[in-house]
Amino acid sequence: MSDLVAPKQAGITYETDEPVLYQAEGQIARITLNRPSFHNAQNSQMTYALDDAFKRAVDDDKIKVIILKAAGKHFSAGHDIGTPGRDVDKSWDRRLMQSDHTTKPAAEFLYTREHEVYLGMCRRWRDIPKPTIAQVHGACVAGGLMLAWVCDFIIASDDAFFQDPVIRMGIPGVEYFAHGFELPPRIAKEFLLLGERMPAERAEQFGMVNRVVPRDGLDAAATEIAEKLAGFPRLGLWLGKQAINQVEDLRGKRSAMDSHYHIHHFAHAQNDLTTGDRLGGQDAKSMAAANKKQAGSD
Numbered sequence: 001m002s003d004l005v006a007p008k009q010a011g012i013t014y015e016t017d018e019p020v021l022y023q024a025e026g027q028i029a030r031i032t033l034n035r036p037s038f039h040n041a042q043n044s045q046m047t048y049a050l051d052d053a054f055k056r057a058v059d060d061d062k063i064k065v066i067i068l069k070a071a072g073k074h075f076s077a078g079h080d081i082g083t084p085g086r087d088v089d090k091s092w093d094r095r096l097m098q099s100d101h102t103t104k105p106a107a108e109f110l111y112t113r114e115h116e117v118y119l120g121m122c123r124r125w126r127d128i129p130k131p132t133i134a135q136v137h138g139a140c141v142a143g144g145l146m147l148a149w150v151c152d153f154i155i156a157s158d159d160a161f162f163q164d165p166v167i168r169m170g171i172p173g174v175e176y177f178a179h180g181f182e183l184p185p186r187i188a189k190e191f192l193l194l195g196e197r198m199p200a201e202r203a204e205q206f207g208m209v210n211r212v213v214p215r216d217g218l219d220a221a222a223t224e225i226a227e228k229l230a231g232f233p234r235l236g237l238w239l240g241k242q243a244i245n246q247v248e249d250l251r252g253k254r255s256a257m258d259s260h261y262h263i264h265h266f267a268h269a270q271n272d273l274t275t276g277d278r279l280g281g282q283d284a285k286s287m288a289a290a291n292k293k294q295a296g297s298d
């Protein structure tokens, strides 16, 4: 008996062919998340395009610094859990040494997929050999945090906020589990267990954000840091970045993340067993409504 399954028919409607934009100017590459009508919800179309864009910036010897920013009202609402372009069931030409998730049954399906598109890709981007700057405005929620956290710098506008509300799905935090490294443990617990919005100014107090600037000065602030970085030797920047990443790994970041990945997938599996849905019956609409209610906004 085969332990494989037939891939599901995907039924996907993409609203754009360009979920990520790329612009090179002098020594700086600007990569823009470009699903503004869905607050830059990350489908696989976007994560693979993002991987292409980072690769392009790494391959171009003229580029010394990479800025990751977003079009529209928000940086990113997180992983795509409910747009017409949700493409969880689609097979992709993978970037990491992972097998195709679409032929895998039960919990193995998501376990395989998220190894590639979430944990694997985020780690790959975190280790890019050039400095990266996340330029964050508006909402940076759940999967959005992962994109900001893999960058070396986070420059936020004063209207930005950070939030990981997935505890509402019974899930203990997003796949790239850096919570306990980005925030002190007690604050990380508050962030994770209450799942409330953390304004950029508060995030700055804990060192999760480098600078908070007015919204109309955000582009200029990120560019100023990028230009300063671009003035330093290429190899020095790479070595400096690796030195700090290595400190984090020696403090257990990588193994904490590996451990969390299995807890995370236990939660997905439990959801599936108890509700028949890996997200515990939540979707983009119900999560957004609950988040807004919690924040006291409409």
Ligand code: ZN
Binding pocket: 114, 175, 264, 268
């Ligand atoms: Zn997951």
